[in-house]
Amino acid sequence: MxxxxxxxxxxxxxxxxxxxxxAPQAQHQAAVxxxxxxxxxxxxxxxxxxxxxxxxxxxxxxxxxxxxxxxxxxxxxxxxxxxxxxxxxxxxxxxxxxxxxxxxxxxxxxxxxxxxxxxxxxxxxxxxxxxxxxxxxxxxxxxxxxxxxxxxxxxxxxxxxxxxxxxxxxxxxxxxxxxxxxxxxxxxxxxxxxxxxxxxxxxxxxxxxxxxxxxxxxxxxxxxxxxxxxxxxxxxxxxxxxxxxxxxxxxxxxxxxxxxxxxxxxxxxxxxxxxxxxxxxxxxxxxxxxxxxxxxxxxxxxxxxxxxxxxxxxxxxxxxxxxxxxxxxxxxxxxxxxxxxxxxxxxxxxxxxxxxxxxxxxxxxxxxxxxxxxxxxxxxxYKDASLQLVERPVGHVSGPMEKESEGGVGAGGSLGALIADSQLAATRQYGAQIAFVNPFGIRTSLVPAADGTVTFGQIYAVTPFNNQVVTMTLTGAQIRATIEQGLDDSGDKQVLAPSEGMKIAFDMHRPSGSRVTAIALDGKPLDPAKRYRVSVVNFLAEGGDGFAGFKDGTERVNGPIDIEAFEDWLAAVPMRKVPAEDRTTQAK
Structure with missing residues (x-):
């Protein structure tokens, strides 16, 4: 059965x-x-x-x-x-x-x-x-x-x-x-x-x-x-x-x-x-x-x-x-x-x-x-009352970015990479070297107008939670273990979307808890003993989506609201390029 x-x-x-x-139905029922x-x-x-x-x-x-x-x-x-x-x-x-x-x-x-x-x-x-x-x-x-x-x-x-x-x-x-x-x-x-x-x-x-x-x-x-x-x-x-x-x-x-x-x-x-x-x-x-x-x-x-x-x-x-x-x-x-x-x-x-x-x-x-x-x-x-804010241009991007998945695993793709880059930029002043975004927190795709214009309403639809970005210290070993938590068998699977310079390779054919096969920052493997400054939204910092490893982060500093960091990143240049690199790679 x-x-x-x-x-x-x-x-x-x-x-x-x-x-x-x-439930099974009779082919013909007499009138009653x-x-x-x-x-x-x-x-x-x-x-x-x-x-x-x-x-x-x-x-x-x-x-x-x-x-x-x-x-x-x-x-x-x-x-x-x-x-x-x-x-x-x-x-x-x-x-x-x-x-x-x-x-x-x-x-x-x-x-x-x-x-x-x-x-x-x-x-x-x-x-x-x-x-x-x-x-x-x-x-x-x-x-x-x-x-x-x-x-x-x-x-x-x-x-x-x-x-x-x-x-x-x-x-x-x-x-x-x-x-x-x-x-x-x-x-x-x-x-x-x-x-x-x-x-x-x-x-x-x-x-x-x-x-x-x-x-x-x-x-x-x-x-x-x-x-x-x-x-x-x-x-x-x-x-x-x-x-x-x-x-x-x-x-x-x-x-x-x-x-x-x-x-x-x-x-x-x-x-x-x-x-x-x-x-x-x-x-x-x-x-x-x-x-x-x-x-x-x-x-x-x-x-x-x-x-x-x-x-x-x-x-x-x-x-x-x-x-x-x-x-x-x-x-x-x-x-x-x-x-x-x-x-x-x-x-x-x-x-x-x-x-x-x-x-x-x-x-x-x-x-x-x-x-x-x-x-x-x-x-x-309500739409009319919010229209001025919804339609306010916040920047330009070079192309559309969709929500993505990799072989049944939630993945941030280019949109997750763009958001991670915005949070890294907003927290560099706190020593941030890496930022991570949980793909399940990305709510929809981002499709700019023909000239690349993106509005506040669009970016809010992408990330509507008004979370605060938190910067913390984690060792390389802690970072690896935390990424594993998104790929283990205890719940829905997602690979954290990393900021520029970070590469993650994983293999879902491997046993739960050992699916991350490589992590590199700026071309160098992450040192398990080295301390890194990492930025994530407060939802993740408190162990959200099952990423309990972030709760072990020390030397915490509260930064900006995520939507504000995203808007500032888009507005900083005339045209923000869609991240082209594959920062997460799943073995086939």
Whole structure:
């Protein structure tokens, strides 16, 4: 028996793609009286929206059913609202849910306003439950509480309520595994929603939770005083309580996920693996559906690796609102037993754009949504308010630079090299000899105008975290061990993007912990005993993304904010050349 099984698509003629079956369907069913027909509930799910108010100028690559893979321009809050509305129309009994990271690492029009407009968008879409993700802690748990409760308390260096008094989220944040010092959870851990009435009344229970590893993903002061408990144990405690409260089915919303391999298919589950797998393996019976996130991967699959718990329908809608998951749950009208569950990721096709590789156009192979007028107007208000800053030119670069990977390993490529160079230049005064950038912190590609112009909005989209650059002292041996931490088998793999003069060679065929084959600075191998001055953002300096070695750095000096260093580097010359050298090399 395989651990994951891909749900097969059953196309129907409709305004939008219908769900792929995640359970066997009969070839023909005789008509039954309405009172005896299954009770259908629609669960409409998203994750990792990341404040993508406007179309992110990215695609969803999907098979068109005719043997072709099509790149579909997707995303944007107003188009997402229309897609959700279309699914609500298909499911008169419905609930809209999310699996975290709706805010932070956001577009500038949202981030400048502390993601208040992203919350406003979700209120307008009709979101009801959201599991807290890791990025929702980026500004601290006190600011996250403000997003839930509303108000204008100032918890960051940015001003809240700049355009309007913030009312807070009308949806409920769920954080079952996030525990305060007094033993209570930061937010409620579970929720219930009842559909219908009388004998046809159905109740669905929801468990929402974050990753246990959040302390490694967020600056420590942002989560000070909080404890993050084991995910599976937390779910196993919550399910019986929900059942006792009348839940006929249980849906878990968790900010953890999978990655798949092979051809692009947002409804596939090919060679799926990820950190959610051991969580699923330790679940007790009672969980019917898991809505996941965090990896930014899209998939629909049946998880069959835990025989005791039975098959679990597992979904993710990718990232930036480019997809929305249509989940259908059918219940027996007499026993209220869940008799069928199916899901399909619907592409939120929006508008065409120009990428680093040329024009990306809309296609009739998938449904085309129109932007919902009220959400468009709401987004426009915040976009217009931020436009002067967004469109301000900051410099010129000689060509486009894309986010990259090397054989499944996250790599910074020329864009990572450019950012690393900017941080090195900004910290030379503190003795910096090397700078490193974590590729997972690079959020999008950088595509200049025809004359090379780059705007503040573009560079902010690339690196939106406002991290401080920290310079520290590490030995050559410590540097090597830290680079190894990004390539080991304990999590997602990325090779740190180094500044000019630094070369890293690695071989993923070698055992975990010994994959770095060579490191050189200015043409000389790094001396294990020599002390070097190294600059990284404070997220990495505190052990973020699993790079615990940076926590051992001594003689620390706090430098500029990363976005300011990047802007200064671009502005320093008339045309900044795209770094041409390959600074990281993976053995084939």
């Amino acid at each position: 395989t651990r994951f099984r891909t749900a097969r698509i059953t196309p129907l003629v409709a305004a939008l793609l219908v769900s792929a079956c995640a 009286p309405a009172a005896q027909a299954p009770i259908e509930i629609g669960v409409i799910a998203i994750n990792d929206f990341h404040g993508a108010l406007e179309p992110p100028k990215q695609t969803v690559d999907a098979p068109d059913g005719k043997g072709n893979e099509v790149s579909v321009p997707a995303g944007g809050a107003a188009w997402l609202a229309s897609a959700v509305d279309a699914l609500k129309a298909q499911h008169p009994e419905n609930v809209v849910v999310a699996a975290g990271d709706l805010t932070s690492a956001s577009q500038l029009a949202s981030s400048l306003y502390l993601d208040e407009p992203s919350v406003g968008v979700m209120n307008r879409i009709g979101l009801e439950f959201n599991a807290v993700g890791n990025h929702e802690f980026d500004r601290g748990w006190q600011e996250l509480k403000r997003l839930q409760d509303g108000g204008c308390a100032k918890n960051t260096r940015f001003e809240p309520c700049q355009l309007e008094r913030f009312e807070g989220a009308r949806y409920k944040y769920l954080a079952a595994a996030t525990v305060m010092p007094d033993g209570s959870t930061l937010f409620p851990g579970t929720g219930l929603k009842t559909f219908g009435s009388g004998e046809r009344k159905i109740t669905i229970g929801f468990v929402g939770l974050s990753l246990k590893s959040i302390p490694t993903l967020v600056a420590p002061d942002r989560v000070a005083g909080l404890k993050f408990e084991d995910e599976a144990e937390t779910i196993n405690r919550a399910v019986p309580a929900l059942k006792a409260a009348g839940a006929d089915a249980v849906v878990v919303l968790i900010h953890q996920g999978l990655r798949t391999k092979g051809a692009g298919d947002p409804n596939g589950c090919n060679e799926a693996a990820g950190d959610i797998q051991p969580i699923l393996d330790h679940l007790n019976p009672g969980v019917d559906v898991v809505v996941s996130g965090h990896t930014h991967w899209a998939y629909v699959c049946n998880y069959t690796g835990n025989a005791a718990a039975g098959p679990i329908l597992l979904t993710s809608a990718g990232v930036y609102g480019k997809l929305v998951t249509d989940i259908t749950l059918d219940f027996d009208p007499v026993t209220h037993k869940l008799v069928n569950r199916k899901a399909h990721n619907v592409i939120v096709q929006s508008e065409g754009y120009t990428s680093a590789k040329g024009p990306v156009t809309t296609t009739t192979a998938f449904p085309q949504f129109q932007p919902r007028a009220d959400v468009s107007a709401y987004v426009k208000r």
